Amino acid sequence: MKSFQKGLGLGTLGTLLLIGTVALIVVLTGAYNVAADDGHTPITEWALDTSMTNSVESRASNLNAPEFTQAMVEAGAGDYKAMCAHCHGGVGEGRAQWSSGMLPHPPALANAAKSWSDEEVFWLVKHGVKASGMPAFGGTHEDRALWNITAFVKNMPQMSEEQYATLGSAGGH
Ligand code: HEC
Structure with a gap:
Protein backbone atom coordinates (compact mmCIF):
# COMPACT_ATOMS: atom_id res chain seq x y z
CA MET A 1 0.00 0.00 0.00
CA LYS A 2 2.82 2.37 0.98
CA SER A 3 4.72 1.83 -2.27
CA PHE A 4 1.48 2.22 -4.25
CA GLN A 5 0.91 5.58 -2.57
CA LYS A 6 4.51 6.55 -3.24
CA GLY A 7 4.09 5.60 -6.89
CA LEU A 8 0.95 7.68 -7.09
CA GLY A 9 2.77 10.64 -5.54
CA LEU A 10 5.64 10.40 -8.01
CA GLY A 11 3.20 9.98 -10.88
CA THR A 12 1.36 13.16 -9.89
CA LEU A 13 4.62 15.04 -9.50
CA GLY A 14 5.77 13.82 -12.93
CA THR A 15 2.49 14.92 -14.55
CA LEU A 16 2.71 18.36 -12.93
CA LEU A 17 6.30 18.76 -14.08
CA LEU A 18 5.30 17.77 -17.62
CA ILE A 19 2.41 20.28 -17.65
CA GLY A 20 4.74 22.99 -16.30
CA THR A 21 7.37 22.22 -18.95
CA VAL A 22 4.83 22.26 -21.80
CA ALA A 23 3.41 25.57 -20.50
CA LEU A 24 6.92 27.06 -20.33
CA ILE A 25 7.70 25.89 -23.89
CA VAL A 26 4.45 27.45 -25.16
CA VAL A 27 5.32 30.76 -23.43
CA LEU A 28 8.95 30.84 -24.59
CA THR A 29 8.40 29.78 -28.21
CA GLY A 30 5.40 32.05 -28.85
CA ALA A 31 3.33 29.03 -29.95
CA TYR A 32 0.12 30.62 -28.60
CA ASN A 33 -1.42 32.93 -31.20
CA VAL A 34 -2.21 36.29 -29.55
CA ALA A 35 -3.85 37.70 -32.71
CA ALA A 36 -7.17 39.40 -31.95
CA ASP A 37 -8.61 38.13 -35.24
CA ASP A 38 -7.85 34.49 -34.41
CA GLY A 39 -10.71 33.86 -31.96
CA HIS A 40 -10.59 31.74 -28.80
CA THR A 41 -11.14 28.01 -28.44
C1 HEC B 1 -11.50 50.90 -26.13
C2 HEC B 1 -12.80 50.31 -26.00
C3 HEC B 1 -13.58 50.48 -24.73
C4 HEC B 1 -13.92 51.68 -24.11
C5 HEC B 1 -13.52 53.09 -24.51
C6 HEC B 1 -14.81 51.32 -23.03
N1 HEC B 1 -14.97 49.96 -22.98
FE1 HEC B 1 -16.17 48.91 -21.68
N2 HEC B 1 -15.52 47.16 -22.46
C7 HEC B 1 -14.66 47.03 -23.52
C8 HEC B 1 -14.44 45.62 -23.77
C9 HEC B 1 -13.55 45.03 -24.84
C10 HEC B 1 -15.23 44.91 -22.83
C11 HEC B 1 -15.37 43.39 -22.69
C12 HEC B 1 -14.52 42.89 -21.55
C13 HEC B 1 -14.63 41.38 -21.37
O1 HEC B 1 -15.61 40.78 -21.80
O2 HEC B 1 -13.70 40.82 -20.77
C14 HEC B 1 -15.90 45.92 -22.04
C15 HEC B 1 -16.79 45.62 -21.01
C16 HEC B 1 -17.56 46.54 -20.36
C17 HEC B 1 -18.63 46.22 -19.43
C18 HEC B 1 -19.07 44.81 -19.09
C19 HEC B 1 -20.10 44.39 -20.11
C20 HEC B 1 -20.17 42.92 -20.40
O3 HEC B 1 -21.29 42.40 -20.49
O4 HEC B 1 -19.10 42.29 -20.54
C21 HEC B 1 -19.16 47.41 -19.00
C22 HEC B 1 -20.34 47.60 -18.04
C23 HEC B 1 -18.42 48.47 -19.66
N3 HEC B 1 -17.45 47.91 -20.47
C24 HEC B 1 -18.69 49.81 -19.50
C25 HEC B 1 -17.95 50.82 -20.11
C26 HEC B 1 -18.18 52.24 -19.87
C27 HEC B 1 -19.31 52.79 -19.03
C28 HEC B 1 -17.23 52.91 -20.57
C29 HEC B 1 -16.98 54.40 -20.61
C30 HEC B 1 -16.78 55.05 -19.34
C31 HEC B 1 -16.43 51.93 -21.30
N4 HEC B 1 -16.89 50.67 -20.98
C32 HEC B 1 -15.41 52.23 -22.18
C33 HEC B 1 -14.08 48.05 -24.25
C34 HEC B 1 -14.23 49.40 -23.99
Whole structure:
Protein backbone atom coordinates (compact mmCIF):
# COMPACT_ATOMS: atom_id res chain seq x y z
CA MET A 1 0.00 0.00 0.00
CA LYS A 2 2.82 2.37 0.98
CA SER A 3 4.72 1.83 -2.27
CA PHE A 4 1.48 2.22 -4.25
CA GLN A 5 0.91 5.58 -2.57
CA LYS A 6 4.51 6.55 -3.24
CA GLY A 7 4.09 5.60 -6.89
CA LEU A 8 0.95 7.68 -7.09
CA GLY A 9 2.77 10.64 -5.54
CA LEU A 10 5.64 10.40 -8.01
CA GLY A 11 3.20 9.98 -10.88
CA THR A 12 1.36 13.16 -9.89
CA LEU A 13 4.62 15.04 -9.50
CA GLY A 14 5.77 13.82 -12.93
CA THR A 15 2.49 14.92 -14.55
CA LEU A 16 2.71 18.36 -12.93
CA LEU A 17 6.30 18.76 -14.08
CA LEU A 18 5.30 17.77 -17.62
CA ILE A 19 2.41 20.28 -17.65
CA GLY A 20 4.74 22.99 -16.30
CA THR A 21 7.37 22.22 -18.95
CA VAL A 22 4.83 22.26 -21.80
CA ALA A 23 3.41 25.57 -20.50
CA LEU A 24 6.92 27.06 -20.33
CA ILE A 25 7.70 25.89 -23.89
CA VAL A 26 4.45 27.45 -25.16
CA VAL A 27 5.32 30.76 -23.43
CA LEU A 28 8.95 30.84 -24.59
CA THR A 29 8.40 29.78 -28.21
CA GLY A 30 5.40 32.05 -28.85
CA ALA A 31 3.33 29.03 -29.95
CA TYR A 32 0.12 30.62 -28.60
CA ASN A 33 -1.42 32.93 -31.20
CA VAL A 34 -2.21 36.29 -29.55
CA ALA A 35 -3.85 37.70 -32.71
CA ALA A 36 -7.17 39.40 -31.95
CA ASP A 37 -8.61 38.13 -35.24
CA ASP A 38 -7.85 34.49 -34.41
CA GLY A 39 -10.71 33.86 -31.96
CA HIS A 40 -10.59 31.74 -28.80
CA THR A 41 -11.14 28.01 -28.44
CA PRO A 42 -14.45 27.31 -26.67
CA ILE A 43 -12.65 26.21 -23.49
CA THR A 44 -10.48 29.37 -23.35
CA GLU A 45 -13.58 31.47 -24.00
CA TRP A 46 -15.45 29.73 -21.16
CA ALA A 47 -12.50 30.10 -18.76
CA LEU A 48 -12.05 33.82 -19.55
CA ASP A 49 -15.77 34.68 -19.41
CA THR A 50 -16.44 32.74 -16.24
CA SER A 51 -13.45 34.11 -14.36
CA MET A 52 -14.26 37.67 -15.49
CA THR A 53 -17.90 37.38 -14.34
CA ASN A 54 -17.04 35.78 -11.00
CA SER A 55 -14.17 38.16 -10.34
CA VAL A 56 -16.38 41.23 -10.88
CA GLU A 57 -19.26 39.75 -8.87
CA SER A 58 -17.13 39.03 -5.82
CA ARG A 59 -15.25 42.34 -5.90
CA ALA A 60 -18.35 44.49 -6.37
CA SER A 61 -20.30 42.74 -3.62
CA ASN A 62 -19.13 45.10 -0.85
CA LEU A 63 -20.14 48.27 -2.75
CA ASN A 64 -23.40 50.13 -2.17
CA ALA A 65 -24.92 52.01 -5.10
CA PRO A 66 -26.69 55.30 -4.38
CA GLU A 67 -30.32 55.73 -5.47
CA PHE A 68 -30.09 56.92 -9.09
CA THR A 69 -31.81 60.21 -9.98
CA GLN A 70 -32.65 61.69 -13.37
CA ALA A 71 -30.03 64.38 -12.68
CA MET A 72 -27.36 61.67 -12.36
CA VAL A 73 -28.48 60.02 -15.62
CA GLU A 74 -28.24 63.39 -17.36
CA ALA A 75 -24.85 64.14 -15.81
CA GLY A 76 -23.47 60.79 -16.99
CA ALA A 77 -24.71 61.12 -20.57
CA GLY A 78 -21.97 63.44 -21.86
CA ASP A 79 -19.21 61.29 -20.43
CA TYR A 80 -20.76 58.11 -21.85
CA LYS A 81 -20.98 59.60 -25.34
CA ALA A 82 -17.44 60.96 -25.16
CA MET A 83 -15.69 58.00 -23.51
CA CYS A 84 -17.71 54.81 -24.04
CA ALA A 85 -20.01 54.98 -27.07
CA HIS A 86 -17.28 54.39 -29.69
CA CYS A 87 -16.68 50.98 -28.13
CA HIS A 88 -20.10 50.10 -26.68
CA GLY A 89 -22.54 51.89 -29.00
CA GLY A 90 -25.67 53.72 -27.86
CA VAL A 91 -29.41 53.32 -28.28
CA GLY A 92 -30.05 52.96 -32.00
CA GLU A 93 -26.40 53.70 -32.62
CA GLY A 94 -23.73 51.07 -33.31
CA ARG A 95 -20.18 51.17 -32.01
CA ALA A 96 -17.31 52.53 -34.14
CA GLN A 97 -16.38 50.13 -36.94
CA TRP A 98 -12.81 49.66 -35.68
CA SER A 99 -13.96 48.35 -32.32
CA SER A 100 -15.33 45.20 -34.01
CA GLY A 101 -11.67 44.27 -34.48
CA MET A 102 -11.25 43.91 -30.72
CA LEU A 103 -11.27 40.54 -28.96
CA PRO A 104 -13.32 40.30 -26.82
CA HIS A 105 -15.79 42.49 -28.74
CA PRO A 106 -17.05 45.30 -26.51
CA PRO A 107 -20.70 44.33 -25.86
CA ALA A 108 -23.58 46.67 -26.82
CA LEU A 109 -24.43 48.13 -23.42
CA ALA A 110 -27.96 49.16 -24.44
CA ASN A 111 -28.58 45.45 -23.91
CA ALA A 112 -25.69 44.05 -21.85
CA ALA A 113 -26.20 46.54 -18.98
CA LYS A 114 -29.13 44.39 -17.84
CA SER A 115 -26.87 41.48 -16.89
CA TRP A 116 -24.86 43.50 -14.35
CA SER A 117 -25.95 45.08 -11.07
CA ASP A 118 -25.41 48.82 -10.44
CA GLU A 119 -22.39 48.00 -8.26
CA GLU A 120 -20.89 45.69 -10.90
CA VAL A 121 -21.17 48.31 -13.66
CA PHE A 122 -19.51 50.86 -11.35
CA TRP A 123 -16.72 48.39 -10.50
CA LEU A 124 -16.13 47.58 -14.20
CA VAL A 125 -15.92 51.26 -15.14
CA LYS A 126 -13.67 52.13 -12.22
CA HIS A 127 -11.23 49.22 -12.55
CA GLY A 128 -11.53 48.07 -16.18
CA VAL A 129 -10.84 44.51 -17.35
CA LYS A 130 -7.26 43.27 -17.78
CA ALA A 131 -6.04 42.36 -21.29
CA SER A 132 -9.45 43.05 -22.85
CA GLY A 133 -9.30 46.69 -23.96
CA MET A 134 -11.82 47.80 -21.30
CA PRO A 135 -10.03 50.76 -19.65
CA ALA A 136 -10.03 51.63 -15.93
CA PHE A 137 -11.53 55.10 -15.49
CA GLY A 138 -10.90 55.25 -11.72
CA GLY A 139 -7.49 56.87 -12.13
CA THR A 140 -8.88 59.85 -13.99
CA HIS A 141 -12.43 60.22 -12.65
CA GLU A 142 -13.92 60.65 -9.19
CA ASP A 143 -16.42 58.13 -7.86
CA ARG A 144 -19.20 60.73 -8.20
CA ALA A 145 -18.63 60.98 -11.97
CA LEU A 146 -18.40 57.18 -12.23
CA TRP A 147 -21.75 56.72 -10.42
CA ASN A 148 -23.30 59.20 -12.89
CA ILE A 149 -21.97 57.16 -15.82
CA THR A 150 -23.29 54.01 -14.11
CA ALA A 151 -26.73 55.62 -13.70
CA PHE A 152 -26.73 56.44 -17.42
CA VAL A 153 -25.57 52.94 -18.46
CA LYS A 154 -28.17 51.21 -16.27
CA ASN A 155 -30.89 53.39 -17.80
CA MET A 156 -29.90 52.69 -21.41
CA PRO A 157 -31.96 49.49 -21.79
CA GLN A 158 -35.17 51.51 -21.11
CA MET A 159 -34.20 54.54 -23.22
CA SER A 160 -35.77 55.43 -26.56
CA GLU A 161 -33.51 56.55 -29.40
CA GLU A 162 -34.83 60.11 -28.98
CA GLN A 163 -34.09 60.17 -25.26
CA TYR A 164 -30.59 58.85 -25.91
CA ALA A 165 -29.97 61.45 -28.60
CA THR A 166 -31.16 64.37 -26.46
CA LEU A 167 -29.40 63.48 -23.22
CA GLY A 168 -26.00 65.07 -22.61
CA SER A 169 -23.77 66.49 -25.28
CA ALA A 170 -20.72 64.81 -26.75
CA GLY A 171 -17.85 66.81 -25.43
CA GLY A 172 -15.84 65.40 -22.86
CA HIS A 173 -13.01 64.82 -20.59
C1 HEC B 1 -11.50 50.90 -26.13
C2 HEC B 1 -12.80 50.31 -26.00
C3 HEC B 1 -13.58 50.48 -24.73
C4 HEC B 1 -13.92 51.68 -24.11
C5 HEC B 1 -13.52 53.09 -24.51
C6 HEC B 1 -14.81 51.32 -23.03
N1 HEC B 1 -14.97 49.96 -22.98
FE1 HEC B 1 -16.17 48.91 -21.68
N2 HEC B 1 -15.52 47.16 -22.46
C7 HEC B 1 -14.66 47.03 -23.52
C8 HEC B 1 -14.44 45.62 -23.77
C9 HEC B 1 -13.55 45.03 -24.84
C10 HEC B 1 -15.23 44.91 -22.83
C11 HEC B 1 -15.37 43.39 -22.69
C12 HEC B 1 -14.52 42.89 -21.55
C13 HEC B 1 -14.63 41.38 -21.37
O1 HEC B 1 -15.61 40.78 -21.80
O2 HEC B 1 -13.70 40.82 -20.77
C14 HEC B 1 -15.90 45.92 -22.04
C15 HEC B 1 -16.79 45.62 -21.01
C16 HEC B 1 -17.56 46.54 -20.36
C17 HEC B 1 -18.63 46.22 -19.43
C18 HEC B 1 -19.07 44.81 -19.09
C19 HEC B 1 -20.10 44.39 -20.11
C20 HEC B 1 -20.17 42.92 -20.40
O3 HEC B 1 -21.29 42.40 -20.49
O4 HEC B 1 -19.10 42.29 -20.54
C21 HEC B 1 -19.16 47.41 -19.00
C22 HEC B 1 -20.34 47.60 -18.04
C23 HEC B 1 -18.42 48.47 -19.66
N3 HEC B 1 -17.45 47.91 -20.47
C24 HEC B 1 -18.69 49.81 -19.50
C25 HEC B 1 -17.95 50.82 -20.11
C26 HEC B 1 -18.18 52.24 -19.87
C27 HEC B 1 -19.31 52.79 -19.03
C28 HEC B 1 -17.23 52.91 -20.57
C29 HEC B 1 -16.98 54.40 -20.61
C30 HEC B 1 -16.78 55.05 -19.34
C31 HEC B 1 -16.43 51.93 -21.30
N4 HEC B 1 -16.89 50.67 -20.98
C32 HEC B 1 -15.41 52.23 -22.18
C33 HEC B 1 -14.08 48.05 -24.25
C34 HEC B 1 -14.23 49.40 -23.99
